[in-house]
Amino acid sequence: MNILVCVKQVPDMAGRFSPNAAGTWYDEAALVFRMNERDENAVEEAVRFKEQLGGTPEVTVLSIGPGRVVETIRKALAMGCDRGVHIDDPLASERDPWQIASMIAGHARGCRYDIIFTGMQSDDRGSAQVGVLTAEMLCVSCVTGVVGFGWQDGAATADRELEGGRRGMTRLKPPMLLTCQQGLNSPRYPTLPNIMKSRKKEISVLLPDEVGLGEPLSSVTGFRHHERQTAGLFLEGDVDDLAGRVATLLDAKRGIFRRGGAV
Amino acid sequence: MKALLVGECRDGRLAGEVAELFGFAAVSGAEASLVLVGNPDGVPAFGGRLYFADAREYGEYNPDVHKRLVMQAVERECPDVVVFLQSSYGWDLAPRLAAAMNVAQVSGVTGIDDGGYAVDSCNGKMRRTVKPLTSSAVLTLQPGAFPAPAEQGVPELIRLDADRSSGIEFLGSSQPETGADLSRASAIVSAGRGVGSEKHVDLVRGLAEALGGEVGASRPVIDAGWLERSRQVGSSGQTVSPALYVACGISGSIQHLAGMKGAGYILAVNTDRDAPIGDVADVFVVADLVQFLPALTARLRVGQ
Numbered sequence: 001m002n003i004l005v006c007v008k009q010v011p012d013m014a015g016r017f018s019p020n021a022a023g024t025w026y027d028e029a030a031l032v033f034r035m036n037e038r039d040e041n042a043v044e045e046a047v048r049f050k051e052q053l054g055g056t057p058e059v060t061v062l063s064i065g066p067g068r069v070v071e072t073i074r075k076a077l078a079m080g081c082d083r084g085v086h087i088d089d090p091l092a093s094e095r096d097p098w099q100i101a102s103m104i105a106g107h108a109r110g111c112r113y114d115i116i117f118t119g120m121q122s123d124d125r126g127s128a129q130v131g132v133l134t135a136e137m138l139c140v141s142c143v144t145g146v147v148g149f150g151w152q153d154g155a156a157t158a159d160r161e162l163e164g165g166r167r168g169m170t171r172l173k174p175p176m177l178l179t180c181q182q183g184l185n186s187p188r189y190p191t192l193p194n195i196m197k198s199r200k201k202e203i204s205v206l207l208p209d210e211v212g213l214g215e216p217l218s219s220v221t222g223f224r225h226h227e228r229q230t231a232g233l234f235l236e237g238d239v240d241d242l243a244g245r246v247a248t249l250l251d252a253k254r255g256i257f258r259r260g261g262a263v
Numbered sequence: 264m265k266a267l268l269v270g271e272c273r274d275g276r277l278a279g280e281v282a283e284l285f286g287f288a289a290v291s292g293a294e295a296s297l298v299l300v301g302n303p304d305g306v307p308a309f310g311g312r313l314y315f316a317d318a319r320e321y322g323e324y325n326p327d328v329h330k331r332l333v334m335q336a337v338e339r340e341c342p343d344v345v346v347f348l349q350s351s352y353g354w355d356l357a358p359r360l361a362a363a364m365n366v367a368q369v370s371g372v373t374g375i376d377d378g379g380y381a382v383d384s385c386n387g388k389m390r391r392t393v394k395p396l397t398s399s400a401v402l403t404l405q406p407g408a409f410p411a412p413a414e415q416g417v418p419e420l421i422r423l424d425a426d427r428s429s430g431i432e433f434l435g436s437s438q439p440e441t442g443a444d445l446s447r448a449s450a451i452v453s454a455g456r457g458v459g460s461e462k463h464v465d466l467v468r469g470l471a472e473a474l475g476g477e478v479g480a481s482r483p484v485i486d487a488g489w490l491e492r493s494r495q496v497g498s499s500g501q502t503v504s505p506a507l508y509v510a511c512g513i514s515g516s517i518q519h520l521a522g523m524k525g526a527g528y529i530l531a532v533n534t535d536r537d538a539p540i541g542d543v544a545d546v547f548v549v550a551d552l553v554q555f556l557p558a559l560t561a562r563l564r565v566g567q
Binding site: 011013014016017019024025026096097098120121123124125126127128129132133136137141142143144145157159160161162163164165166167168169170171172173176182183186216217218219220221222223224225226228229230232233234235236239240242243244246247249250251253 | 273274278324326327349350351354355357358359361362363366367368369370371376377379383384385386387388389390391392393394395396397400429430431432433434435436437438439440474482483485486487488492493495498499500501502506507514528529530535536537539541542543544545546547548549550551554555558559561562563
């Protein structure tokens with residue numbers, strides 16, 4: 001069995017963002033990069049699945065981007081993936097979701113993956129399109145927002161997260177693509193021996209044209225700070241002083257809070 | 264401009280946010296028709312064409328079957344835009360439609376902007392304008408972005424019919440875990456990723472006690488297992504509207520905001536001054552909650 005996991009390297013969302021010179025995306029200079037959170041869930045699930053099947057499936061991890069994304073591929077290898085594919089594309093952040101999906105599908109077409117795991121969406125762009133588009137391009141079944149995964153008798157069960165805490169339960173057979181949601185599992189931290197082992201694992205490098213980069217269907221302009229809408233009070237300074245001021249504010253409102261019940 | 268709106272049904276009922284699809288049509292000046300796989304007793308009032316299939320026959324959700332149904336309406340209407348909600352239904356089905364139509368999709372639209380669509384990014388801290396390069400496009404709307412207009416009328420009903428085969432078998436759905444009921448609490452103090460570790464959840468509990476309220480949480484705290492799932496506030500948990508909501512170390516993802524923005528008074532505590540929770544906060548305290556929460560709790564206890 002062949003498994004593919006797709007991962008994206010994204011900035012830590014606690015960082016301070018500023019637009020690049022073209023106004024199309026963020027300036028990378030002051031940002032710290034890491035693996036997209038839901039992609040960690042995807043890697044973890046793929047590795048657990050491999051372990052459940054006694055280590056027989058081969059798990060390939062793929063990432064698209066400039067040289068820095070190799071670090072994220074290495075992390076996935078240290079978590080237990082077997083081999084890496086780096087689609088070396090310095091312009092990845094300028095590509096639209098359709099183009100990203102075209103490259104993943106272009107790679108996957110020749111590899112006959114039984115299951116492809118992706119994150120449901122990225123933390124920075126958040127389009128939630130790439131996984132589904134890839135599945136459509138490959139004509140494979142796809143379940144999105146997966147928060148539960150099981151395997152029995154050659155078929156998978158995948159639970160989808162719905163609104164208000166409900167779940168929808170599905171069963172499907174390979175080939176399939178699953179987009180993973182947070183809460184599916186708790187991603188492991190790579191251990192030192194596994195980090196050492198991962199350094200010997202192979203990462204193949206491909207270029208966008210070699211994997212069938214498609215034409216863009218959309219363009220981006222005006223990347224900017226989100227103007228805050230609130231006219232609320234902004235407080236900072238000494239903690240005790242802050243506590244005093246907020247306590248006074250809440251005391252003034254306490255009659256309302258203590259009356260009980262929701263608004 | 265012609266807009267084909269794609270409605271949705273959840274647990275047998277028309278989703279309330281479907282009205283926001285009409286809000287988009289109103290803002291963009293589009294002629295609206297609606298496609299819905301739903302309950303015949305729960306059809307929205309509007310004056311336009313309704314492409315309808317019964318969810319009891321076709322299931323509340325099956326992507327292969329629903330894609331075929333919606334595509335039929337697309338072929339009949341030839342719309343300029345096909346508009347979904349950014350929901351578990353919309354984010355799943357919209358890219359399938361975009362792929363079938365071979366057109367651009369724009370996800371999480373918050374407004375119409377400079378010949379394109381305004382979209383949030385980087386967890387709501389930044390915004391950008393996405394312009395489709397194709398003659399038509401598929402959109403998903405961010406919840407709450409387009410106020411629902413008052414619609415009236417009786418739609419012209421056009422029944423849809425499609426092949427029901429699919430590679431995905433639906434086994435049913437489960438109801439949310441029962442436990443804490445936050446809907447009646449007058450004060451809720453919620454813990455977010457910024458609490459940093461499980462032991463700091465006690466600081467949040469302490470403040471909730473001092474305020475006579477309940478403890479809530481955003482998704483990362485629930486996923487980490489620090490609080491039970493029934494305490495999750497947000498679109499995939501409970502929707503709450505207490506008189507007071509205290510967001511401790513919660514950045515304010517769209518999903519979280521959707522669950523608590525109806526609160527009467529919102530206090531946010533966060534070290535990140537750019538956190539999107541600032542969009543809805545009445546008071547935003549820039550502080551480390553590990554220091555601030557005990558100090559505030561102590562003050563409130565003295566005052567009692």
